[in-house]
Amino acid sequence: MRITVIGAGVTGLSCALELAGAGHEVTVVADHGPGDTVSARAGALWFPYDVTVENAPDLEKRSLIRFVELAGQAEAAQSEGADDVTDDIAPVEMRRGFLRERLDPPDRSWVPTVTEVLGEDAVTEVEREGAQGAERGVETTLPLIMTPTYLAWLMDSCRIAGVAFRWKTVESLDLLVKGAYNTAPPEAVIICGGLRGGELLGGDDEVTPVRGQVIVFANGSDDEDGDGGEDGGPVLTDWYVDDDDPENMTYVFPRVDDIVVGGIAEVSNGNEDPDAETAEAILTRAEALVPALKELPILGHGAGLRPSRSSLRIEQVDTDEVNIPVIAAYGHGGAGVTLSWGTAERVAEMVEQL
Template sequence: MNITVIGSGVIGLTSAHELAKAGHRVTVIHDQPLLESVSSVAAAIWFPYHSENSEAADRLLRHSLARFEELSSIPETGIDLRYGLNIDHLPDSDRSWTKIVKDTSEAPKEDLPDGANSGVYATLPIITMTTYLGWLREQVAALGVAFVQETVTDLSQLKNEADLVVLAAGLRGGELLGDDDSVYPIRGQVVRLANTKGLTDWLCDDDYPEGVTYIIPRRDDIIVGGTDTANDWNREVEPETAVAILARAAKLVPGLENLEVLEHKVGLRPARQKIRLERVQGQAVPVIAAYGHGGAGVTLSWGTAQRVVELAVENAGS
C-alpha cells in the first residue's frame, strides 16, 4: 500500500520504519524539523510515565523494551542500559511496570530520601534522543521512506495520494480527525547539564513533595526535570521553574551542584486517558490513529509501531 504517516516524532518515525520493513511504500509528512518535535525533549528513559495501565499497554511496553535492549548493542543508536532507582512516596504507587523488567530489586530504606515509602532498583534503557532520532531517521530513509515538510490541515488532502494514513500527530491527532477533543498537553520543562563528573545512575521520584524530579545521566549530559502540568500550553522556558528543578534535584543527588547548564527545554506531552491506537472509520481516507501516549511515547514506540503494522494488514483485508 501507499501509506502516509503524519508526524515525525518517535511514534511516526518508528511506525514508518516498521511499515516500510513490511513492504509498504511510505511517506512521512511533518510540519516541523525533526529535532524540534516533543520527542527530542524527552529524557528519555524507558518508563510508562503518564500513560495508561492496561493489558494492551503492557504488550506495547514488552515489545518496546525488548527492542531497546536489542538496539543498545549498537553504539550509534545512543541507547545505553543504565542502573537506577525509582522512588515511591505513596504506599499504593503503581508498580505494574516491574513485572515487565528483568532483575528489579527492592531498595533498602537507607537508600531512600526522607519521606519516601519505598523504592525499586532496575536496569532500564536510557535513550539520548538527539542521537537516537538522527539514527532512526537514517534507518527509515534507507528503507526508501520519503519525507515531506508541510502542514496537513484536513485529511481529505491525502485521499488521492494514500491508501492509508497513520495519524501520529501528537496533540493534533484529535484535531485532524475532528471527533476527539480528549487530547491535552502535559507541560514538561527540563534542564540539560554537562555530565563532567561521569554520573551513570538514574533516579526518578514522580511524587517528590516539592515536585516531580528525575535525573537521567546520558553519555555526555544529564537531563534534569521536571514539570508535569496538565493543560498548560506554555512552550516558553520559565527561569524560576528551572531554578526550582535544579534545587530539588541537587537535594537528591548532591553531585549535580555546580555542573554547567547546557540548555533549557520545554515539551508538551500529548496525553489522553487512553492511548488511541485503532482503525478510524468515516474519514476521506482510511486512517489508523496512533496518538495519546502521554509521557511514554518513546517507551511505547516499538510496540505501537508493531500494532500499526497489524492494523494496516487488517485494513488491507477489509
C-alpha cells in the same frame, strides 16, 4: 501498499520504519523535523509514565524487548572496538537506576513487564540513605535512550529503508488524499500527530497538553582529558526518578554527554517556553536529591507539551472525510519513547489486516 504517516516524532518515525521494513511504500508528512518535536526533549528512560493503555496492554513489553535488543547491539559494537556508536547502531544503553517510592502501597504496575523480559531479579526493593535521609524504592536496570541522536538514527534508518519525507502542515485528510502535500495518493493513513492527532479527525476533546520542563547539564565538566574525573566535574551514569508527586517530581537521566533533569507535569498548560521560576524549583529539588549536580555546568533549558489522553488511542477510525483506511496512533502522554516500538508493531499488524 502506499502509506502516509502524519508526524515525525518518535512514534511516527518508528511506525514509518516498521511499515517500510514490512515492504510498504511509506511517506512521512510533518510540519517539522524530529529535532523540533516534543520527543527530542525527552530524557528518555523506558518507563510507562503518564499514559493509560486499554486496548493494547502488550505495547510496553514489545517496546522493552526492542530497546533491550538495540542496547545489546550497541554494546556489541563498542566491545568490538568502536569508539562511539556509529550511525548504524541506535544510541541506547542499559543503565542502572533508582526509583524512589513515596506512596503506600507503591505503584509497581510496570514491574511484571520488566521481570518478564529481564528476569525475576531485575527489580530489587531497597531502602537506602540518600541526601535527605532514608529513601525507599526499587533499583533496576532499564534502557536509556539518548533521544536527540536516537531520533537522528531513526530518521537515517527510515531514509535507508526508502521512506520519503514531506515537510508540510497537514490541514485535512481530504487534501492529503488528493495529493495537496506533494505526495502520491495514499492507500492508508497513520495519524501520529501528537497533540494535533485529534484535530485531523474532527476534534478529540480527550487530548490534553501536559507541560514539562527540563534543565540540561553537562555530564562531566571540562578538564585536560575532556572526560571529567579528577580534574573536572563528576561523570554520572545512574538515573534517579522521584515522581509520586507530579507538582514536585524529580528525574535525573545521565546520557553520554549531558544529563536531562526535570521536571513538572502541568495539565492544560500550553506554554512551550522555559520558565525561570520553575527552573529554579527544579534545580533546588534535583541538587538536593543528587548533590553531584552542583559540580556540573548547566548547558540549557527546555520545555515541551506531552500529548496526554484519557487512554492511548490505537485503532482504525471511521471517517466520512476520506474513503481509505485511517489508523489513529496518538495520546502517548509521557511514554512516547517507551511505547514507540510497541505502537509501531501494532500499527503494522493492523495494516496487514486491512
